[in-house]
Amino acid sequence: MRIASNWVFRETSRLGFAAVLLAGSIQAQADLRVFACEPEWAALAQELSPRSVVYSATTAQQDPHQVQPRPGLISKMRKADLVVCSGAELEVGWLPVLQQKSGNRKVQSRDEGLFFAADYVETIDKAESTGPLAGDIHEDGNPHLHLDPYRILDISKALAERMANLDPASAKIYRDNQSAFADRWQAQIETWEKQAEPLKGLNLIAYHSNFDYLLNWLGINTVGDLEPKPGVPPSSRHLASLLQKSQSLQVDGVIYASYQNAQGADWLSKKLGVPNVELPMSVGGNEDSHDLTGLYGSLIQTLLKTVTGSSS
Numbered sequence: 171m172r173i174a175s176n177w178v179f180r181e182t183s184r185l186g187f188a189a190v191l192l193a194g195s196i197q198a199q200a201d202l203r204v205f206a207c208e209p210e211w212a213a214l215a216q217e218l219s220p221r222s223v224v225y226s227a228t229t230a231q232q233d234p235h236q237v238q239p240r241p242g243l244i245s246k247m248r249k250a251d252l253v254v255c256s257g258a259e260l261e262v263g264w265l266p267v268l269q270q271k272s273g274n275r276k277v278q279s280r281d282e283g284l285f286f287a288a289d290y291v292e293t294i295d296k297a298e299s300t301g302p303l304a305g306d307i308h309e310d311g312n313p314h315l316h317l318d319p320y321r322i323l324d325i326s327k328a329l330a331e332r333m334a335n336l337d338p339a340s341a342k343i344y345r346d347n348q349s350a351f352a353d354r355w356q357a358q359i360e361t362w363e364k365q366a367e368p369l370k371g372l373n374l375i376a377y378h379s380n381f382d383y384l385l386n387w388l389g390i391n392t393v394g395d396l397e398p399k400p401g402v403p404p405s406s407r408h409l410a411s412l413l414q415k416s417q418s419l420q421v422d423g424v425i426y427a428s429y430q431n432a433q434g435a436d437w438l439s440k441k442l443g444v445p446n447v448e449l450p451m452s453v454g455g456n457e458d459s460h461d462l463t464g465l466y467g468s469l470i471q472t473l474l475k476t477v478t479g480s481s482s
C-alpha cells in the first residue's frame with residue numbers, strides 16, 4: 171500500500187492526530203508481496219519485512235532445479251511486487267515460464283521487481299568446460315549460495331535496498347530491519363564458527379554441489395560426489411567406483427540434502443562403515459530449521475552429532 175507523502179501531509183494538517191496515527195500504521199505495514207523461489211529467500215525477505223506477504227514457490231523437500239510451472243505458481247507470481255530467487259541459472263528451467271505466463275510487468279527486470287541473490291555475491295565452482303558430455307552444470311557458478319553466512323549478509327543488504335526502492339514510503343523500515351538482522355547474524359557467525367571447530371578437516375562425500383559453500387566455510391573437504399555428472403543421479407557403476415576410490419581415503423561421512431534420494435548415500439556409507447547424514451537444504455528442511463538461524467544451527471549440530479559424535 172502506498173500513499174503519496176503530500177497527501178499524508180495535507181490530511182495530517184487538516185485532521186490532526188488521528189491522521190498521523192493512520193499514516194504511521196499504514197507506513198509500518200510495509201506490505202510488499204514477495205514471491206520467493208526457495209524458502210531461504212522467503213525467510214530472508216521475512217526478516218527484512220516481517221509484515222510483507224511472502225510466498226515460497228518451493229519447500230526444502232523439493233528440488234529447486236526442477237519445478238513444474240503449475241497454475242497456482244503463475245497466479246502467485248501475477249500478484250507479486252518482488253520476486254526473489256537464487257539466480258545463477260538455478261531456476262532457469264522454470265522461472266522464465268512463470269514470469270512470462272504471469273504477465274506481471276513488475277517482475278520482469280533485474281532492475282525492478284526481479285532480484286537474483288547471485289547478482290550481489292561472487293559464486294564459486296564456475297564451470298570451466300561445458301558441452302553435451304559435461305552434464306547439467308551451473309555455468310554461472312554454484313547457485314546454492316544461501317549456505318555461506320557472509321554472502322547472506324551481503325545479499326540481505328542488497329535485498330533491503332531493493333525493497334526500499336520498490337516501496338520508498340517504508341524504506342527506513344527495511345533498512346532498520348536489515349541492520350538489526352546483520353547485528354544478530356554477525357554474532358551468530360562467531361558462535362557457529364566456534365561450535366564448528368571440530369568439523370575442520372573432515373572428509374565428506376556429498377551429493378551434488380548443494381553444500382559446497384557451507385563446507386568451504388567450515389573447512390570441510392569434499393572428497394567425492396555421488397553424482398557421476400552434475401544433475402545426474404548416482405548410478406551403481408559410479409557408486410562402485412566411489413567405493414573403490416574411498417578405500418585409500420579417510421572418509422568421515424556421506425551427506426545428502428533433504429530433497430534428495432537417500433539410497434546411494436545409504437549404500438555407500440554402509441559399505442564404508444561411516445555415517446550417512448541427511449542435511450536440511452533450506453528453512454523447513456527439518457524441525458529445527460524454522461528460520462535462517464535455525465537452519466544454520468541445525469546444519470552444524472547435525473554434523474557435530476553424526477560425524478564427530480559430539481555437540482555443543
Ligand SMILES: [Zn+2]
Nearest residue numbers: 235308378379
Ligand atoms: Zn545445483
